[in-house]
Amino acid sequence: xxxxxxxxxxxxxxxxxxxxxxxxxxxxxxxxxxxxxxxxxxxxxxxxxxxxxxxxxxxxxxxxxxxxxxxxxxxxxxxxxxxxxxxxxxxxxxxxxxxxxxxxxxxxxxxxxxxxxxxxxxxxxxxxxxxxxxxxxxxxxxxxxxxxxxxxxxxxxxxxxxxxxxxxxxxxxxxxxxxxxxxxxxxxxxxxxxxxxxxxxxxxxxxxxxxxxxxxxxxxxxxxxxxxxxxxxxxxxxxxxxxxxxxxxxxxx
Ligand SMILES: Nc1ncnc2c1ncn2[C@@H]1O[C@H](COP(=O)(O)OP(=O)(O)O)[C@@H](O)[C@H]1O
Ligand SMILES: [Mg+2]
Numbered sequence: 001x002x003x004x005x006x007x008x009x010x011x012x013x014x015x016x017x018x019x020x021x022x023x024x025x026x027x028x029x030x031x032x033x034x035x036x037x038x039x040x041x042x043x044x045x046x047x048x049x050x051x052x053x054x055x056x057x058x059x060x061x062x063x064x065x066x067x068x069x070x071x072x073x074x075x076x077x078x079x080x081x082x083x084x085x086x087x088x089x090x091x092x093x094x095x096x097x098x099x100x101x102x103x104x105x106x107x108x109x110x111x112x113x114x115x116x117x118x119x120x121x122x123x124x125x126x127x128x129x130x131x132x133x134x135x136x137x138x139x140x141x142x143x144x145x146x147x148x149x150x151x152x153x154x155x156x157x158x159x160x161x162x163x164x165x166x167x168x169x170x171x172x173x174x175x176x177x178x179x180x181x182x183x184x185x186x187x188x189x190x191x192x193x194x195x196x197x198x199x200x201x202x203x204x205x206x207x208x209x210x211x212x213x214x215x216x217x218x219x220x221x222x223x224x225x226x227x228x229x230x231x232x233x234x235x236x237x238x239x240x241x242x243x244x245x246x247x248x249x250x251x252x253x
Contacts, residue, residue: 019080020045020177020209021066026075028061028232035061036072037232043177048200048210050223058232059213060181066211067100067179068092079177097126101175101208105185107166109154115141116150119169126173140168143205144198160191167199174206181213189218196222 021043028036035058043049043066051059064070066077068084069092077085079099084092096102109118119137124130141147144164154162163183170178183199184192200222203210212223220226227234 018044018046020047021211022078023062023066024076024078026062026065026072026077028058028065028070028072035232036065036075038075039229039232039234041066041227041234043209043211046207046209047225048203048212048223050220050226051211051213051229052215052217052220052226053229055215057229059215059229061232062229063179063181063211063213067102067177068096069102097122098173099176101170101173101178103167103170103178103180103183105182107163107169109162109166109169111154114151114153115146115157115165115168118154118165119172122169122173136172137168140172141165143171143202144168158191159187160194163187163191163195164198167195167202171202171206171208175208177209177211178203179211179213182215183212184214184216184219192216192219 019042021041023039023041026036026039026041027034039058039062041062051062053059061070065072068077068079068087071085075085076083079095082095084095087095109115110121113121116134116137119140120130120133123133123136128136138147138150141150144167146161146164146168149157149161149165154165157165163186167183170180180199184195187195196219199210202208210223212219214220
């Protein structure tokens with residue numbers, strides 16, 4: 001892991017080798033639409049980074065690029081020592097399976113499977129035995145307060161319940177980085193805040209770095225730090241410690 005040269009004090013939950021993801025001069029276009037126009041960004045180990053900005057500003061494109069799902073037209077993404085934008089698709093897909101977790105607005109649970117089977121699925125797909133996968137799934141459902149839904153199928157759940165199951169599924173592989181794109185976007189305020197409270201608490205416990213895309217200021221407030229994308233650009237990177245906001249201690253206890 002590269003050391004960052006900073007003289008700023010480091011928040012207590014961040015170690016000295018704190019750079020997790022670094023993106024440099026990212027450019028992404030869809031045909032004539034320039035979605036990212038030179039974005040440089042660092043995500044620190046263990047932080048919850050809120051990426052905000054108006055609709056169409058490039059937030060989702062940035063998340064997909066950081067997660068190695070989308071290859072930029074120019075620029076680089078580094079994960080630790082690896083330059084993932086230089087890697088081939090199979091190598092990036094292995095990285096996504098093992099070290100990254102992804103969560104979207106609609107959790108995309110499999111409607112025919114129970115909650116525990118949905119959460120076990122990523123482990124089953126990576127070759128874990130069924131008993132082991134179901135046991136892990138039960139543990140993660142419990143962490144998100146939905147253990148009682150283990151045998152329930154998504155069509156019988158509320159939106160908030162389904163999204164908690166979806167977060168449990170995104171976390172069951174214990175990813176180093178969780179990429180969440182508007183994870184509460186389909187929920188009402190109360191359900192959204194419940195999902196976020198638990199997501200933040202569990203991410204802290206598991207020492208998971210979170211990139212949280214949202215257009216909602218209330219949801220962004222769960223982050224340690226916020227960056228705002230406008231028209232495919234970010235303002236000059238601010239050192240993480242200067243940009244961090246004190247008093248955002250939700251979910252740390
Ligand atoms: N698959 C796509 N094809 C064409 N244009 C796209 C596609 N995805 C996004 N865009 C455009 O790229 C810009 C950035 O989109 P996006 O990253 O989805 O922004 P946000 O997530 O902030 O709403 C927008 O102008 C959007 O219309
Ligand atoms: Mg989006």
